Amino acid sequence: MQHEISGSAVISLLVDNESGALARIVELFSGRGYNIQSLTVAPVDEIGAISRVNIVTTGTPSAIGQVKVQIERLVPVSRVVNLSAQGPHVAREMALVKVVSSGEPRTEALRIAEAFRARAVDTTATSFVFELTGSTDKLDSFIELMRPLGLVEVSRTGVASICRGPQTIQNF
Amino acid sequence: MTTTIAPAPSAAQATVTLPGAEVLLRALVEQGVEVIFGYPGGAVLPIYDALFRQNHIRHILVRHEQAAVHAAEAYARSTGKVGVVLVTSGPGATNAVTGLLDAMMDSIPLVCLSGQVPTALIGNDAFQEADTTGITRPVTKYNYLVRRPEDLAPAVHEAFAIARSGRPGPVLVDLPKNITVGDAPYISAQAVTPRTGKIRTTPDRAAVSRAVAAMKAARRPLFYIGGGVINSGPQASEALRKLAKLTGFPVTSTLMGLGAYPATDSQFLGMLGMHGTYEANLATHGCDVLVALGSRFDDRVTGRVNAFSPGSFKIHVDIDPSQINKIVHVDEGIVGDVGETIAMMIEEWLKPPAYAHAADLTAWWAQIEGWRALDCLRFKQDQAPDAVIKPQQAISRIFELGRQTGRDMYVSTEVGQHQMWAAQFFKFDKPNRWLTSGGLGTMGYGLPAAVGAQVAHPDALVMDIAGEASTLMNIQELGTIAQYRLPVKIFIINNHYMGMVRQWQELLHGSRYSESYSDALPDFVKLAESFHARGLRVTRLDQLDDTIREALAHDGPVMVDICVAEGENCFPMIPSGAAHNEMILGPEQEDSGAQISQEGQMLV
Numbered sequence: 001m002q003h004e005i006s007g008s009a010v011i012s013l014l015v016d017n018e019s020g021a022l023a024r025i026v027e028l029f030s031g032r033g034y035n036i037q038s039l040t041v042a043p044v045d046e047i048g049a050i051s052r053v054n055i056v057t058t059g060t061p062s063a064i065g066q067v068k069v070q071i072e073r074l075v076p077v078s079r080v081v082n083l084s085a086q087g088p089h090v091a092r093e094m095a096l097v098k099v100v101s102s103g104e105p106r107t108e109a110l111r112i113a114e115a116f117r118a119r120a121v122d123t124t125a126t127s128f129v130f131e132l133t134g135s136t137d138k139l140d141s142f143i144e145l146m147r148p149l150g151l152v153e154v155s156r157t158g159v160a161s162i163c164r165g166p167q168t169i170q171n172f
Numbered sequence: 173m174t175t176t177i178a179p180a181p182s183a184a185q186a187t188v189t190l191p192g193a194e195v196l197l198r199a200l201v202e203q204g205v206e207v208i209f210g211y212p213g214g215a216v217l218p219i220y221d222a223l224f225r226q227n228h229i230r231h232i233l234v235r236h237e238q239a240a241v242h243a244a245e246a247y248a249r250s251t252g253k254v255g256v257v258l259v260t261s262g263p264g265a266t267n268a269v270t271g272l273l274d275a276m277m278d279s280i281p282l283v284c285l286s287g288q289v290p291t292a293l294i295g296n297d298a299f300q301e302a303d304t305t306g307i308t309r310p311v312t313k314y315n316y317l318v319r320r321p322e323d324l325a326p327a328v329h330e331a332f333a334i335a336r337s338g339r340p341g342p343v344l345v346d347l348p349k350n351i352t353v354g355d356a357p358y359i360s361a362q363a364v365t366p367r368t369g370k371i372r373t374t375p376d377r378a379a380v381s382r383a384v385a386a387m388k389a390a391r392r393p394l395f396y397i398g399g400g401v402i403n404s405g406p407q408a409s410e411a412l413r414k415l416a417k418l419t420g421f422p423v424t425s426t427l428m429g430l431g432a433y434p435a436t437d438s439q440f441l442g443m444l445g446m447h448g449t450y451e452a453n454l455a456t457h458g459c460d461v462l463v464a465l466g467s468r469f470d471d472r473v474t475g476r477v478n479a480f481s482p483g484s485f486k487i488h489v490d491i492d493p494s495q496i497n498k499i500v501h502v503d504e505g506i507v508g509d510v511g512e513t514i515a516m517m518i519e520e521w522l523k524p525p526a527y528a529h530a531a532d533l534t535a536w537w538a539q540i541e542g543w544r545a546l547d548c549l550r551f552k553q554d555q556a557p558d559a560v561i562k563p564q565q566a567i568s569r570i571f572e573l574g575r576q577t578g579r580d581m582y583v584s585t586e587v588g589q590h591q592m593w594a595a596q597f598f599k600f601d602k603p604n605r606w607l608t609s610g611g612l613g614t615m616g617y618g619l620p621a622a623v624g625a626q627v628a629h630p631d632a633l634v635m636d637i638a639g640e641a642s643t644l645m646n647i648q649e650l651g652t653i654a655q656y657r658l659p660v661k662i663f664i665i666n667n668h669y670m671g672m673v674r675q676w677q678e679l680l681h682g683s684r685y686s687e688s689y690s691d692a693l694p695d696f697v698k699l700a701e702s703f704h705a706r707g708l709r710v711t712r713l714d715q716l717d718d719t720i721r722e723a724l725a726h727d728g729p730v731m732v733d734i735c736v737a738e739g740e741n742c743f744p745m746i747p748s749g750a751a752h753n754e755m756i757l758g759p760e761q762e763d764s765g766a767q768i769s770q771e772g773q774m775l776v
Binding site: 016018020023024027031062065066069070072073074075078 | 305306309310313314315317319334367370492493494496497498501
């Protein structure tokens with residue numbers, strides 16, 4: 001157990017959409033010393049009674065195994081899946097990236113945005129807000145490229161994830 | 173935000189509407205509640221008014237909300253029922269927090285009902301407002317803030333189901349005053365589907381079969397049992413006895429498991445861990461198959477984790493999947509009710525092939541008997557009539573003379589040296605008789621716990637083995653004892669020190685007894701008398717037995733101040749950071765404490 005290598009994992013869970021439910025999950029992470037790299041939460045059923053939470057966490061495989069069983073203990077949580085351990089899955093996030101520049105850097109920013117298929121969702125004479133969706137790595141490299149071109153602000157959603165193929169979180 | 177526990181409208185239609193407080197009491201009665209431990213206040217006045225106007229439920233008025241929780245814990249632990257606590261908002265709820273965490277750590281089923289300011293005032297810093305669900309979230313198994321009348325009865329029913337299901341624990345229901353004053357529909361328990369469906373009670377047969385195969389291949393096996401066997405119910409203890417007899421394996425127990433296996437049985441090695449017996453710890457260290465039943469590899473049990481039971485094949489049975497592989501990696505993890513699992517183990521054991529190594533157990537037992545012969549709990553008591561009483565002498569005599577009364581004994585303790593000595597010297601043959609704060613180590617647990625046990629068992633002999641420092645933490649409960657004429661026997665093992673603190677300071681901090689001396693103690697005899705109890709004191713060996721007998725024979729509450737030797741330490745002891753085979757057996761080896769590494773000193 002001591003020689004395991006730390007890695008990151010995406011954990012997806014379904015939780016009753018009730019007061020304090022998110023606090024239970026977040027406090028479990030802080031109380032037991034687990035990491036949260038990103039967290040997304042939104043209702044996913046037709047009446048808004050169930051929310052899906054996606055958490056990117058880091059740790060050794062046994063630590064991540066503990067995270068999963070600890071979350072499973074929470075009363076309002078009905079399903080927990082470690083998507084990274086379960087097999088192929090899609091993990092995407094969105095970023096809004098604000099760049100303030102003029103002249104050559106501004107043109108360059110627009111050119112790179114096109115290469116990344118980022119959309120300019122707000123444009124002024126001196127600024128762009130780009131919207132970009134993709135894997136965490138793709139967003140990271142886009143933001144890195146924008147840094148010397150007038151990057152002033154970043155807003156990211158965190159990862160939403162789902163497994164590939166016909167399987168669902170309900171029938172693993 | 174919506175809650176999902178309200179039943180379908182069709183079920184709710186067939187219900188009556190009553191004031192919320194009456195709905196609450198009706199739900200409690202439906203859940204089989206007979207006793208509530210509580211303390212009134214502004215936010216719970218409607219509930220107290222409803223209590224006044226009924227006679228199904230008895231209310232025990234404690235003197236501090238922490239004590240209400242400990243009393244309810246002991247009530248639950250000694251009866252197998254869910255303990256119920258009622259406290260007011262704000263300070264009432266925050267005072268209950270220590271007790272709730274105590275119940276959480278020791279897996280005690282409780283429902284704590286707390287008052288709250290009206291929903292319209294929540295968030296306004298109203299008088300006696302606290303974010304009770306926020307504060308108690310990490311110390312409860314689950315909690316509720318009831319915001320809508322239709323959620324009241326379902327929340328209470330689900331709270332009981334959650335408290336008693338799976339690994340038991342405390343559940344808090346926060347009740348805003350407008351919910352208990354206003355009308356609410358009564359919804360019966362049958363109309364509520366509690367969210368307890370994830371809990372697995374029946375173990376995987378294949379896993380049990382593999383575990384039993386490993387047990388049949390064992391030459392040096394050991395059962396390591398914990399509080400889960402007691403929580404599973406008396407049938408689990410019965411099954412354990414049967415399995416132990418069938419297999420012939422030795423049995424050791426955690427602090428919380430004491431009583432689940434008869435201590436007077438020859439296969440019982442005593443408690444393991446930091447203050448466990450020599451034979452139990454060396455057997456744990458040397459076994460080749462370790463069968464953990466409802467125990468959780470607590471740090472007080474394992475000592476240094478990487479040296480814990482090295483080389484053994486480890487089987488771990490627990491109803492809580494998160495306990496398996498949490499601290500110690502095991503070879504066969506079995507999720508399920510420990511009683512059901514033991515029953516299944518018996519079935520598998522009886523299938524062919526028969527145990528091939530039964531003969532080899534003779535060698536294992538011979539080794540164990542060798543360790544046992546060391547008599548690690550021995551102590552030197554000067555036999556002169558006026559000799560100073562050793563704390564071990566006091567505790568072993570209390571046990572012996574208590575046993576001789578032939579009465580059913582329930583024993584609570586505070587926390588510290590006296591607790592460990594009580595664990596070592598009291599020989600429990602039945603479960604549910606031993607009431608102690610294991611996981612949290614809450615000083616002040618014992619006196620209110622004795623209240624809870626005596627309320628549950630009015631005719632039993634209920635004792636609190638106390639330390640003079642711990643018992644002062646909830647000494648106000650002498651008032652509760654007086655009010656309800658509870659004939660509890662409080663034995664204060666008075667060494668004028670926070671003994672365990674003093675012992676660690678001696679061992680790890682160069683005998684610098686920083687703030688551990690119990691200065692300015694009250695006169696416990698007068699203190700008892702002022703609370704309408706009998707007060708006794710004993711200072712000499714020749715008066716010890718007579719004083720204990722006198723206390724046991726008295727039909728009311730008694731507090732006995734047993735003045736004992738001040739410098740005595742609790743042995744055996746595995747120093748922090750050490751392995752089971754590095755035990756300190758007695759004062760002659762104490763110097764080895766100086767060799768404890770800084771790493772060890774950092775451990776508590």
